[in-house]
Amino acid sequence: MTNTAPETTTPAAELMLGDDAVAYGALHAGISNAYAYPGTPSTEIFTRLVREAQAHQVTAHWCANEKSAYEGAIGASLAGRRAIVTMKHVGLNVAADPFVNSALLGLGGGLVLAVADDPGMHSSQNEQDSRCLADFARVPCFEPATAQEAYDMTREAFALSERFQVPVVVRLVTRLCHERARVQTRAAEPQKPLQKAGPRQDWVLLPANAKRLWSQLLAEQPAMRQASESSPHNVLREGAGRLGVLTTGVGRRYLGEVLPEMAQAPPHLHVATYPLPAARVRAFAGQLDSVLVLEDGYPYVERLLPGIVPARCKVLGRESGALPASGELTVVNVRAALGLPALRLHEQAALELPARPPRLCDGCVHRDSYGAMLQVMQEIGVATITGDIGCYTLGALPPYQAIDSCVCMGASIGMAKGASDAGLRPAIAVIGDSTFLHSGIQPLVDAIAHDTDMTVLILDNETTAMTGGQPTELPDTRLLPVVLGLGADPAHVHVFAAHPRKVPELAALIRKEIEHRGLSVIVVKRECVQTARQRKTHEG
Amino acid sequence: MKADVVLAGVGGQGVLTVARLLAEAATVDGFHVVQGELHGMSQRGGAVQAHFRLSDQPIESPQVPRGRADLLVGFEPVEALRNIAWLAPGGRIVTAIRPIANVPDYPPIEKVLEALRQFPETILIDAHALAVAAGSVRAENLVVAGAAFSLLPLTRGKLRGIVQKRAERWTAAERDAAIKALAAGRAAIGGAPPVHG
Structure with a gap:
């Protein structure tokens, strides 16, 4: 478990985010592949990996969702190469299937899952603890306390993963992810050669193989515990x-x-x-x-x-x-x-301070969409609007207060279907382009199969905006062919180029499709103002 | 020697940028540094808070504890007031005074400034006016940075060097405004001695 890489001669430790430290830990451990779906507070790990990919000859791809990302990492391990996959805690729910099952495989190259929990729920819908999921999968987990440890433990995790042929979790929390501190890095290890892992019986989880591999995983538990007992990090x-x-x-x-x-x-x-x-x-x-x-x-x-x-x-x-x-x-x-007396804190009682919640940017395309929806609501009275995860979740707050739900990535479409099936109509699902590609396509398949009486609004700002403008996996021009290709009725599929002046027109279109007694899909598109600004800065 | 700083403002004001600049300057000066912030949802025009700790000893907590900040740096007066519980006894407030009233029930600005003046050693800066005079309305955060920097036990000129390095790709006018904004912030502090805990 000790890392034998020599110290570099450059003494100057660099100031970096805890997330950056994980990225450099992985790069210096000789990863060949890296996969992720963005999610606060994990996003910056991968932003760094993408930026460094070329210099380190690493394949670093944003993926459609965490499950796809995790499976990419398993494939790299099958190729005998080291891979990291990064996500936020709730993303691991999406990737839980490949994660838990990968523990049974005879992994080749080290596979490390860096997962960022968000205690306090600064940017999340829950504060689930990924240590429980590491335990659930019966795999080792590191819990760094500082950015330096995030670097050191990420490196070490690869060796541990190869020793036990199981994925190893590096569990992070928001304060560590988004803390900048000095980190001493060490010379990088070389990448592992391409060498297909085997034998096949250790990779094909048919029941006969799975029973044997599960028993092996359980039999390895004492050795994993012993590695933990003797770790100098405790x-x-x-x-x-x-x-x-x-x-x-x-x-x-x-x-x-x-x-x-x-x-x-x-x-x-x-x-x-x-x-x-x-x-x-x-x-x-x-x-x-x-x-x-x-x-x-x-x-x-x-x-x-x-x-x-x-x-x-x-x-x-x-x-x-x-x-x-x-x-x-x-x-x-x-x-x-610990029984220490509380500190006396300054107070100001003179003024009641206004809350300042996050809000949609001026010029944001979602303002047009919610403006149009409010207009429709005024005309038709009640409707059920299921929301999803992204900037447009802010449509739950004043001045719009337009959405009835926000549960998890992709839930808007499946929930609108269920609500409509149960008699809650009109049912409208509101989902962003990136979230649609993440896990909105599958429930749309169901809605199309049953021509459910509901209207899906895909709010296409051409980016994953909330986490800082990562590219979506498909260009926005592909959304329409995807929806049509799934079999939606072309007469009730529309792409609407939004403009603040065209809000009444958008409202009329939504109203018309709500009145259609079957499935409708409206793609409302205009580039995110933040990414447009960044693009202009880069091009200028 | 240590200094604990809490920076508060509104998303889009450059609060995180300034926290980072201060952290880099303190690193160059050889201090132990920890700087914490939040990304994601909070950035969208909402209240933003960043923490910055420097010490000649290793630093423990990733956050400045409530009631322990030697310096509270406001980029917006209501946000300075909102974070008053972080201020240590004898801690100092330096804040820009231009209100960002992107909320419906923003109190009268005179009342806000009056509430800030209740705390001894509060320094109010018209950072907006100073930035305009320096040549760029966008340099308001650098006026605040210059003011905050001069209240910290750091070597003069370090911050300028870091901003200059960052500004390599800027236009000459932007660079010039940035340097002037830092100097204006420093001048606005007058001869106030540095904070330290």
């Missing part, structure tokens, strides 16, 4: 008192921040690798009355501790109520959990 610090603190990931840094204020440093075990190094935890907890677990995300370690620590040792954390059950760790809640 650090025990002696301390005084009978309350111990167990930190994981960035939790260590909040403890470090408040340590100088504590009368005495408590015994402290930092855990950075999974499976949980239970023997180290047991040794740590041996003399303690209680253990406080500081972990960002779910009470994952907290729930594992009973049964590992002595019965008399109390386990404190998010589930016990010592820390808030949801949201990020902060210095404020860590102080409280």
Whole structure:
């Protein structure tokens, strides 16, 4: 597990994002391939990989969705080459099928999944904890605390992946992804030669093979645990008192921040690798009355501790109520959990401050679409509008307050179908071009198959805008042939070039198609104002 | 020696850019640096906050703890006020005063500035006017950067060098305005001593 790459002679560590550190860790581990679908806070890993791809002779492709991205990485591993796949936490739900099953394969080249959780839900619909999914798939997981560790552990993850022939997870959180700090990089390893992995029986998950491979994966668990037990990333610090603190990931840094204020440093075990190094935890907890677990995300370690620590040792954390059950760790809640007095904070009571939520940009094409929809609503009264994930989700907020739902990527179309089937009509689905390609096509197949009475608005701004303007997988000119090719009735498929002056015209078109008692698709298109501006800057 | 800084403004104002410039300047000066920000949904015209910590010791928390900021840098007066809980006792506020009233219930600007003046050692800067005088309305964030920089224990001139390097592809007029904007920000601080915790 130790990395033998020599230190480079350049001492100057570079200031970089935690996301950048993951990208360089992968590049310097000798990856040949990289795949991703953008999603905050993971996006910048791949932005960096794309930028560096040519110089490092790496194939780095944005993909239509996380499942496709993950499968690309498995294919690269089959070719004997190292590959990284990156996504946000909810993206791993989409990629869960190939992820979980890839654990059974006899992987060739190292396969590393860098997945970014968003505790506190800054830019996400939930705060699910990817450590649980690594556990679910029975594969090792690293949890870096700093940008430097993100670099080091990403590199190390490839070697571990090859040793056990399983995918290895690098679990990140928002604060680490979007933190800029100095990172010392080391000389790159060479890429692995093209060498097809085998044998076939280790790659064809027919039940007969799968049973054997699953048993093998289970039989490897003790060795994976042993690798975790002996990892130098898990650090025990002696301390005084009978309350111990167990930190994981960035939790260590909040403890470090408040340590100088504590009368005495408590015994402290930092855990950075999974499976949980239970023997180290047991040794740590041996003399303690209680253990406080500081972990960002779910009470994952907290729930594992009973049964590992002595019965008399109390386990404190998010589930016990010592820390808030949801949201990020902060210095404020860590102080409280450690019994330190709260800091007196400045207040201003003189003024009530207006909230300033995010909003659609001036000139955004979605403003036209929502403007037109509001007009239609005024005319026809009620309708059900299912929304989706992207900038246009902001249509839920004032001044539009136009959408009834936002659940997960692609859900708008399937939900509109179900709502219409159940009698909630008119049903309108609103989905962006990138989200449509991600997972909107399949539910549209269903709606076409049953000619469901619903209207789909594909809001085509020609980019993945919310995450910073990544290119969509197909040029926007292909949307119409895709929709028609699936079999939608051409009489009820329209492409509308939006313009603020043409909002009444768009409203009339939407109204006309709502009145059609079958499936209609309207593609509303105009380039995102942000990418248009960037393009002009580059061209200028 | 350490300084903890919270920067607050509205998406599109260049808050993250300035946080990054300060972090780079402090790195060149040999400090340990941690700078945190959020990307994604929050960028779309909403309230934006960035954190920047420098120290001669290794830095722990990725965020400035509430109640610990030595300096609160406002790019917009309401956003400065919104983040007042981050300010340490004795911490200083430096903020631009031009309101960005992209919300319906924006309070009268005089009341906002009055509330800011309640905090001792608040420095209010007409960064917009100074940027216009420097030659570019778009350099407002660099006026704020110049002001914030001169309140930090950093070597004079470092920030200018970093901006100049970034500005290599800009027009001569843009470069000139940027440098003047930094200087105007510094001048607006007067002789106020640097903050440090």
